Amino acid sequence: MTTTLATLALDDRITGSLLGAAVGDALGGPVEGYTPEQIVERHGGRVHGIVGPWHGSDWRTARPIAPFHKGDGHITDDTLMTHALIRVYATVRDHLGAYAVADHLVPDLISNPRWIPELEAEALPLQRVFLAEKWMVARLHYGHNDPREAGVGNIVNCGAAMYMAPVGLVNAANPAGAYAEAVDIAGAHQSSYGREAAGVFAAAVAAACVPDATPSSVVDAALSLAKDGTNAAIEEVAEVAVRHTDFDSALAPLRAAVAPFDTVGPDYRAPSLAARRPSRLHSIEELPIALGMLVVGGGDYRRTVLGAVNYGRDCDSIATMAGAIAGALHGESAVPQDWAKTVAEASRIDLHAPARELAEVTREVFARDTARRRAHESAFALLTDTR
Template structure:
């Protein structure tokens, strides 16, 4: 039986555990991960470097040990904005509500092991929101132009998909609007496509093929090409009976031509993260590829993302959200949820409840608006036919 709160919980818990597990391996290669951990990572692990407090490039963040990163901090902040406004959002709400949360309210930041501002944890591409909207007073619809083009907007767009369950195109459009305050080019496009994936996944009766159709139905330019290349490669790989643990190699080879960062993740190419109509962020196609290869199995897809390395936390966040939407909270390993919420001091139940109530309220308003629109169209057509 379909239960809305179960799907909302699946999306948000799947995203959070993916984020926490992937944070421990972010930035490293699959080979380095296997050497460090004596094989594939199969759950929550500690920091990659023992001296993480001072070691570059990790310091001062305590990654691993079940600590969520900025992906979850930003996702939950967006949930707060939805819960406050109880309606669909746009770029102006990012300026009016999301940015003030980033700079005006201290909260527990697990990687800093302290109460701090979200601003003090996020990457430069997210600090851009504060610089452009709070200090620069840029038009929210255009503030993302000029920013680093990365997955920074896409990583927290799962709530947009939830307020558009069953309507991937609506999710895409709203996320594109919201992300205009943060990103441009293929970074903004990925935000829209990820929201569409969540909207499709969390719909009653949805399967991975519905997610596949939804993302290919809305994606444009390099993002569409990258997703299609990954899907084709995964299809061929699984048809040949390849070892599922090798799927990371297949996904990386398929997405590499569209990824501007290059093979050395910590030493990006000179044209990395620049606007382009032919390129894509790596994270979204990779996450969708792992979800497809594993048939929507959350545990397997998240672990593929974790062992992939590179931007593992964001890839696992997206894979976890999509698979959690497909199967609900029971698909998320209960021990992961318990350990991550305890280690990160997350009140996930409260976040899920707030999001579920908002989804219901927005859905009722959408239904009423649709009824009025239907009546208007029927009146228009009947008058035309009567002429």
């Protein structure tokens, strides 16, 4: 029987989403921070697959603040954090909240050395994650702040949103549940529209798991839950995205649509003085653009992710989010096998093991939810029995 969207199994969607996120991350890494025009000049055209580091063999010294080997199929911190969150799910085996970040995620980041592809060495994940993620260690491990509000004061960016795909998958086909859980988790890491984006991205992944889901239904689910500037930014970007079927023509219009909501400004590497501060009027750039590219690409994994990659700016995170949603829509077969093989081998990582683990946990959590719901129904029935 021919497999269709309506018959894709849970395991296939989870694998497709996590594999899709990791491959998108690896494709976007080497061109992160640049404009579409700079990408074309550097690569002699649009990027259509895995490329090497922007600065070639000088990757260690070209950017001292980020001495990372981005490119050649290496995953970045987006995937490292995604897999770290899956390990927390594998330990807790139930829904998570901010306290799970303090009790499990932070200790993992500072205690367990792992192979870090961008460092080409075994190291603590803490030594690779960037400033907004190091904040969690300072606030929770050293500052002993309440995990539910530890994210307040951090730079407001996509740091929490970028690794929330597992939350959407554990809550597959339940966008509202995914949103609530991700907002709780992200309180330990982010505030304002950074925290909001985490909830909406998780909801989008959950919505992509609905059997008859489409790019349009995913965007609708996101808009039904998104608040303030995040809602407005997604709406503006989506209205532009529907006018395009080719990412090349969509790059400038999508940037123009999201620019009023983005605090970073036109020069990604030189943020404005108002950048990344809390606001109800603004949004991170990455999530609306990821959803926009999903619409432009018609949900097709390759077109969606390449659109995200060639957009530039924070394109590893944009491609991570876009890849996670497109992978959940279409399953593992949607992700080009040669890309996935190269990324797994170059990064020295088993990209399928986290998916198998999360699929098992997701079933356990659903069984727990079912039991809890039935217990509630039984108790409520007694409370309302008028006999």
